[in-house]
Amino acid sequence: ETKHWTVSEQSLNKQAMSEAAVLLKQGEAVAFPTETVYGLGADATNEKAVRKIFEAKGRPSDNPLIVHVANTNQLEDLVEEVPDVAHKLLEAFSPGPLTLILKSKGTVAPNVSAGLDSIGIRIPSHPVGLRLLEEAAIPIAAPSANISGRPSPTRAEHVVHDLDGRIAGIMDGGPTGIGLESTVLDCTEAVPVILRPGGVTAEAIQRVIGTVMIDPGLAGEQKEKPKAPGMKYTHYAPEAPLYLVKENMQQQADKLAEAGEKVGIIATEELAATLDSERIQICGTRKNLATVAEHLYDALRHFKKSDVSVILCESFSKQDVGAAIMNRLEKAATGVM
Ligand code: TXA
Ligand code: MG
Numbered sequence: 615e616t617k618h619w620t621v622s623e624q625s626l627n628k629q630a631m632s633e634a635a636v637l638l639k640q641g642e643a644v645a646f647p648t649e650t651v652y653g654l655g656a657d658a659t660n661e662k663a664v665r666k667i668f669e670a671k672g673r674p675s676d677n678p679l680i681v682h683v684a685n686t687n688q689l690e691d692l693v694e695e696v697p698d699v700a701h702k703l704l705e706a707f708s709p710g711p712l713t714l715i716l717k718s719k720g721t722v723a724p725n726v727s728a729g730l731d732s733i734g735i736r737i738p739s740h741p742v743g744l745r746l747l748e749e750a751a752i753p754i755a756a757p758s759a760n761i762s763g764r765p766s767p768t769r770a771e772h773v774v775h776d777l778d779g780r781i782a783g784i785m786d787g788g789p790t791g792i793g794l795e796s797t798v799l800d801c802t803e804a805v806p807v808i809l810r811p812g813g814v815t816a817e818a819i820q821r822v823i824g825t826v827m828i829d830p831g832l833a834g835e836q837k838e839k840p841k842a843p844g845m846k847y848t849h850y851a852p853e854a855p856l857y858l859v860k861e862n863m864q865q866q867a868d869k870l871a872e873a874g875e876k877v878g879i880i881a882t883e884e885l886a887a888t889l890d891s892e893r894i895q896i897c898g899t900r901k902n903l904a905t906v907a908e909h910l911y912d913a914l915r916h917f918k919k920s921d922v923s924v925i926l927c928e929s930f931s932k933q934d935v936g937a938a939i940m941n942r943l944e945k946a947a948t949g950v951m
Contacts, residue, residue, distance in 0.1 A: 615779065616777075616778050616779055616780070616781055616782065616783060616784055617633065617634075617637070617782060617783040617784070618774075618783070618784050618786065619633065619634065619783065619784075619785045619786065620786045621742050621785055621786065621787050622742075622787070622788065623741045623742060623787070623788075626741065626742065626745050630785065631745055631746060631749050632749060633783070634646065634746055634749075634750075634783055634785055635746060635749040635750040635751075637782045637783055638655060638656065638657055638663075638746075638750045638752070638754060639657065639750060639752060641656070641657055641660050641662055641663035641666075642656070642663065642666070642781075642782035642783070643655065643656045643663065643666040643667050643670055643781045643782055644656075644781065644782055644783040644784070644785065645759040645767075645770075645773045645777060645781060645783065645784045645785060646742065646743050646746050646756075646785045646787070647740050647742050647743055647770070647785065647786075647787030647788070647790055648682075648738040648739075648740045648743040648756075648790060649710070649711060649738055649739050649740040649743070649790060649791050649792050649813070650711045650738070650790060650792045650793070650794060650795050650796050650812070650813055651758045651759070651766040651767055651768055651790055651793070651794070651795055651911070652758065652759040652760075652766075652767040652768070652769075652770065652772070652773050652790065653682065653738075653743070653754075653756030653757065653758065653759055654667055654670065654671065654756055654757060654758070654759035654773075654777065654781065655667075655682065655746075655754040655755065655756040656754065656755055656756075657750075657752050657753075657754065657755075658679075658681045658722040658723060658726050658752070658753040658754060658755035659721065659722055659723055659752065659753065660723060661723035661724065661725055663723075664679070664723050664725045664726055664755050665725060666781070667679065667755065667756075667757060668725070670777055670780040670781050671757065671759075671760070671761055671762045671777075672761055672762045672763075673757060673762045674762070675725065675728060676728050676729075677728060677757075678726065678727045678728040678730055678733075678734065679726050679727075679734070679755040679756065679757050680713050680734040680735070680736055680755070680756060680757065680796070680798075681722060681726060681733060681734065681735050681736075681753045681754065681755050681756075682735075682736055682737070682738055682743070682747055682753070682754045682755075682756050683735060683736075683737055683747060683753050683754075684737065684744060684747040684748045684751070685737065686704060686708070686737070688753060689704075689735050689737065691719070691721065691753075692716075692718065692719055692721055692722060692733055692735060692753060693716040693717055693718060693719055693733060693735070694716070694717035694718070694719055695716075695717065696716065697716075697801055699801060699806055699823045700714050700716060700801045702822055702823055703799070703801075703806075703819065703822060703823065704737075706818075706822045707814050707818075707819075707822075708736075708737045708739075709737040709738055709739035709744060710737070710738075710739045710813065710814065711736075711738075711739075711792050711795075711796040711797060711812055711813025711814055712736060712796055712797050712799060712812075712813070712814045713734045713735065713736040713796045713797065713798045713799065713810075713812075714734070714735055714736070714799055714801050715732050715733070715734050715798065715799065715800040715801060715802055715809070716732065716733060716735060716801055716802065717731065717732060717733075717802055718730075718731055718732055718733035722753060722755070723755075726755045732800075732802050734798060736796055740787065740790070740791075742785065742787035743787070746785070758795060759772075759773045759776070759777060759784075760772065760773070760776045760777075761776040761777070763849065763851055764776060764850070764851060764915075765850045765851070765852065765910075765911040765914040765915050765946070766794075766795060766850070766911050767911070768789055768790045768793050768908070768909075768911045768912055769788075769789050769790075769912060770784060770785075770786035770787070770788075772911070772912070772915060775915075789908075789912075791908065792813045792904075792907060792908065793907045793908035793909065793910060793911060793912075794812055794813060794907045794910065794911075794935075794938045794939065794942060795810065795812050795813075796810075796812045796813055796814070797810065797811060797812035797813055797814040797815075797819070797938075798810035798812065798842050799819065799826070800829075800841065803827075805825055805826070805827050806819070806823065806826050806827070807826070807827045807828070807829055807841070808826060808827070808828045808829060808832070809829050809832075809841050809842035810832075810842050810941070811828075811832070811937040811938040811941050812938050813907075813935075813938070815934045815935060815937065815938075816828060816937065817933075817934055829841045829842070832941065849942070849945045849946065850911070850914060850942050850943075850945055850946035851946055852914045852915065852917060852925055852946065853917060853918055853919040854878065854917060854919055854922050854923055854924055854925050855924055855925070855948040855949075856914070856924075856925045856926075856927055856943075856946050856947045856948060857924065857925070857926050857927070857947060857948060857949050857950065857951050858927055858929045858943055858944070858947045858949070858950045858951070859926045859927065859928060859929060859950075859951055860929045860950065860951070863879065863881065863885060863889060863926060863928065864888070864889055864890065864891075866926060866951055867879060867889070867891055867926055870924055870926075875923045875924045876893070876921065876922045876923045876924070877891065877893065877922065877923075877924055877925075877926060878893040878894075878895065878916075878917040878921070878922035878924070878925045878926070879891050879893060879894045879895070879925070879926050879927075880894075880895050880897050880913045880914070880916075880925060880926070880927040880928065881894060881895075881896065881897065881927075881928045882896065882897060882898055882899055882900045882906065882928055883896050883898070883899050884899065884900045884901075885900075885928050893917070893921070893922060895913045895916045895917065896909075896913075897909045897910055897913040897928075898910075903930060903934065903935045903936050903939060904935055906930065906935075906939055907935050907938065907939055910939060910942065910943075913927075914946060926951075927943060927947070929943070929950075930943075
């Protein structure tokens with residue numbers, strides 16, 4: 615009973631767009647592509663509609679949702695004020711993979727922000743997602759369109775796998791480009807704080823506004839809790855336990871195989887070329903870590919419990935987009951070796 619549409623960037627299927635927009639306006643939950651990952655959208659002003667998102671995903675209700683809008687006018691309707699730094703950031707990175715946390719005006723349904731007086735807002739740049747937001751012309755609350763705890767969906771088939779039959783519609787716009795979720799930046803403090811590293815890097819933000827802080831809870835030092843409520847939950851978990859491998863991938867894999875494990879390996883093409891293994895999933899090239907971001911979640915979903923008992927994944931430096939890649943991998947991993 616879930617409706618399926620296929621929409622390409624070239625020919626924005628008008629019929630599909632208006633059907634999906636009507637469902638959203640009627641208070642249904644619909645999945646759609648953004649440039650980061652697929653989102654599961656619902657009318658952010660309709661509490662019952664928003665509840666459908668939490669139910670379909672099995673999402674804890676204390677984890678607030680990002681509200682997606684088509685333009686800055688719509689954004690300004692939802693917040694008390696847009697500070698100067700936020701204006702600069704919107705100009706530089708919006709539409710795009712940046713979510714700004716601002717003071718809420720309280721116009722969205724209370725379950726969107728899980729009781730916080732702030733609101734996360736983003737204008738996505740994906741032509742299909744953006745067009746749908748324009749057509750619906752209402753603010754759309756949308757977390758990633760996966761069952762909570764699983765890797766975020768970067769292809770429509772990931773959404774179908776997790777949510778088919780549980781939501782009103784799935785719009786297939788092909789693979790998403792960036793592959794990791796947006797950067798979440800808290801602009802309610804004098805100096806903005808990165809709560810979740812993502813598509814827009816700390817380095818890029820710094821170039822626009824001078825200074826940016828990083829939530830100490832992200833560094834993995836157990837003293838501080840992460841400030842974005844969602845960052846404390848298990849996330850991105852593949853079907854088999856995952857270990858991050860800093861060096862000697864071949865030796866680590868051999869040792870586990872000798873102990874009777876069925877080892878799957880996620881590696882860049884450069885590392886893969888040096889390995890001797892039956893089960894390797896290539897996740898991009900070290901020459902361009904954006905390709906690793908793009909393919910990472912698909913790689914995490916690649917290995918099934920029936921085929922492997924443990925997954926080893928290459929490790930990366932935390933520079934630029936590497937920061938977001940390693941943030942997700944460290945959350946997905948059972949350990950490091
Ligand atoms: O790229 C993305 O951001 C995707 C696409 C669909 O836009 N969405 C996404 O949503 O990743 P979700 O729900 O999976 O992650 C939202 C994150 C969570 O870590 C949540 O805790 C945080 O943003 N967040 C949302 N509102 C917040 C607020 N008011 N204060 C602090 N953190 C907030
Ligand atoms: Mg998510």
